[in-house]
Amino acid sequence: MAIPVVYNLRSVKARWTSAIVAVLGIAGTVGVFVAMLSLARGFRATLVSSGSYDNAIVMRAGATSEMMSGVTLDSMRILQDEPGVARVNGVPVVTSEVVVVAPFPLRSTGTDANVQVRGVSPNVLTVRKIVKIVQGRMFNPGLSELVAGRNAMNTYSGLTVGNQVSFGGGHWTVVGIFDAGESAFDSEVWCDGRVLADVYKRPNNIFQSVTVHLSSPDAFQSFKDAAVKDPRLDVDVSREIDYYAKQSQMMTRLITVLGGLVAVVMGIGAVFGALNTMYSAVAERGREIAVMRALGFGAVAVVFSFLVEALLISFVGGAIGCVAVLPLNGFTTGAMNWQTFSHLAFAFKITPDLLVGGIIFALAMGVAGGLLPAIHAALRPISVALRSL
Numbered sequence: 313m314a315i316p317v318v319y320n321l322r323s324v325k326a327r328w329t330s331a332i333v334a335v336l337g338i339a340g341t342v343g344v345f346v347a348m349l350s351l352a353r354g355f356r357a358t359l360v361s362s363g364s365y366d367n368a369i370v371m372r373a374g375a376t377s378e379m380m381s382g383v384t385l386d387s388m389r390i391l392q393d394e395p396g397v398a399r400v401n402g403v404p405v406v407t408s409e410v411v412v413v414a415p416f417p418l419r420s421t422g423t424d425a426n427v428q429v430r431g432v433s434p435n436v437l438t439v440r441k442i443v444k445i446v447q448g449r450m451f452n453p454g455l456s457e458l459v460a461g462r463n464a465m466n467t468y469s470g471l472t473v474g475n476q477v478s479f480g481g482g483h484w485t486v487v488g489i490f491d492a493g494e495s496a497f498d499s500e501v502w503c504d505g506r507v508l509a510d511v512y513k514r515p516n517n518i519f520q521s522v523t524v525h526l527s528s529p530d531a532f533q534s535f536k537d538a539a540v541k542d543p544r545l546d547v548d549v550s551r552e553i554d555y556y557a558k559q560s561q562m563m564t565r566l567i568t569v570l571g572g573l574v575a576v577v578m579g580i581g582a583v584f585g586a587l588n589t590m591y592s593a594v595a596e597r598g599r600e601i602a603v604m605r606a607l608g609f610g611a612v613a614v615v616f617s618f619l620v621e622a623l624l625i626s627f628v629g630g631a632i633g634c635v636a637v638l639p640l641n642g643f644t645t646g647a648m649n650w651q652t653f654s655h656l657a658f659a660f661k662i663t664p665d666l667l668v669g670g671i672i673f674a675l676a677m678g679v680a681g682g683l684l685p686a687i688h689a690a691l692r693p694i695s696v697a698l699r700s701l
Contacts, residue, residue, distance in 0.1 A: 331625055334589040334681070337582035338629025338674050343637045344578055346670040348571020350640065350662040352564045358658035359560040362495035363553030365529045367439060368396075370522040370539065373546045377559065378411045378520040385517035387545055391524065394542070396535030398525045400438065405525035407433040407440075410505045412512055414479035416468040425646075427468060429458075429479070430497075431505030439525045443497060448473040448488035453504050456511075459488035461498035463657035467646065471501065482511035496556065499646075499657045523552065579677055582629075586622060586681025615686040622682020623675055630674025634667045 363369075370391055375381035385408075391397075392404035399405065410431035415424035434453045437443055451457035460471040470477045475486050484503065492498045509516050526532055536549040550558075641662040 330589045330592055334582070334585045334625050335629040335632065337578075337585040338626050338677055339633035339636065341575060341578040341582045341677065342630045342633030342670045342674050345571065345575040345673055346634060346662065346666050347637045347640055347660070348567060348574065349666050349669070350637070350660045351645070352567040352571065353663065353666070354658045354661035355567065355656070356557070356560040356564045357661050358494060358498075358656065359496050359556045360553060361442075361493060361556075362497055363551070363556040364440065364442065365551065365553050366398075366526050367552035368524045368526055368532055368535055368549055369552045369555045370524065370547050370549050371520070373548050375548065378409070379413075381520050383408070383519050383522050383547065385519075387547065388519065388522050390542065390544055391522055391539060391547075394535055394538040396524075396526050396531030396538070398527045403435075405435065405438050406522060407436045408505060408519040408522050409433070409436075410508050410512075410514065411520040412480065412508065414501075416464075416470065416477070416479070416501075419467060419469050422469075425468070427464060427501055428499070429501045429503065429508065431508030432502050433505060436502070439523055440492075440497070442493045442495060444491050445488050446491045448486075451487055451503055454507065455504070456482055456484050456507055457487045458484045458501050458503040459490050460486060460501045462489060462491050463498040463644065464501055465489050466644075467499070467657050480508075480511045482507075494659065496656055496658075575673070579673070582677050583681045586625065586678060587685065589625065589681070615683075618686030619679065619682050622678040622686070624678075626674045626678025626681070627671065630671045633674065634670045638662060 370383060370387075371378065371381035372383060388406065388408045392406045397404050397406065412429050412431075413426045414429050416427045417423065418425050433439075437445075437450065445459065446462065448459070451459055458477075465471045471486055471489075473486055473489060477484050477486065490497075490502070492500075505519065506516055508514075509518075524535065526535060532551055539545055539547055539549050640660040642659050644657055644659045646657045
């Protein structure tokens with residue numbers, strides 16, 4: 313025979329002060345848990361959305377990022393003739409790119425942060441179709457002009473259309489702002505690759521990477537096989553979306569681990585709060601429990617009843633914690649991308665599965681905090697409790 317749930321509701325209401333303490337502890341823990349996971353998910357989503365399933369990125373064999381890579385002009389010419397490369401009017405759709413990091417002052421603090429400056433080919437918008445010019449125009453090849461990503465414009469001082477900026481010993485005019493669909497490119501500054509190489513005194517025949525637009529997504533394997541097996545080349549080929557997913561792993565793992573540690577520490581505190589609440593309930597309701605046992609309610613029914621009460625408290629705490637972090641969804645922040653040593657803007661990404669995970673985490677804390685008191689209540693001798701009536 314089960315004890316009615318209404319009994320648990322009345323019990324929580326009668327002991328509302330201790331219940332609120334437990335609810336707030338669980339809510340804070342769940343809020344931190346969901347916020348940290350959404351931070352990691354937002355960072356990963358920003359990088360992964362930079363890649364296209366239709367593009368392949370080519371780097372020097374063994375290079376882990378563009379900053380560590382080098383591809384020669386001769387190699388690029390060979391690559392653009394490999395099978396699977398898309399062509400427009402007979403011209404290969406390929407962009408050879410030079411990547412550097414330059415300091416720009418943050419709008420928020422005035423201190424410098426590293427911005428990734430990408431020197432690209434004039435046909436880059438054909439290769440990366442997610443990028444659209446939303447203010448001004450595209451830079452002219454051969455001139456010291458640049459276009460800035462939308463997040464870069466909002467994050468750093470000076471990156472507005474018509475303004476002039478200086479870095480790398482050169483003077484540049486901002487002629488446009490582009491929208492890259494909330495990808496990592498939104499935090500970059502783009503200019504002509506050959507001009508960037510000249511300013512930084514780099515050889516004009518060496519690039520960090522080559523991005524190839526494929527004739528179709530299915531053409532990737534044939535292009536990769538041809539490029540990797542070509543004895544004239546010493547390169548690695550990745551699908552662009554896979555490359556950026558791999559770039560996100562280090563920071564995502566770091567955020568997840570640190571967030572998990574914080575959540576575990578806070579969770580231990582929340583569990584002790586729930587234990588205190590439930591043990592207090594057991595102490596105050598000893599006679600009630602004895603009467604229910606005498607009326608025929610078994611030990612299992614008592615354990616279940618106390619667990620229901622603990623789960624009710626933890627569910628309310630979890631729901632409050634999830635609701636409290638919802639305003640963070642879409643909030644833009646920034647962090648260092650340790651693969652490129654540049655500042656990357658990204659947004660918190662709170663998804664339904666994260667909220668469900670937060671509720672499950674809260675219920676787990678409720679079980680941990682309510683099980684021992686529930687067993688203690690069920691094992692109390694009936695005769696001892698009844699004698700005190």
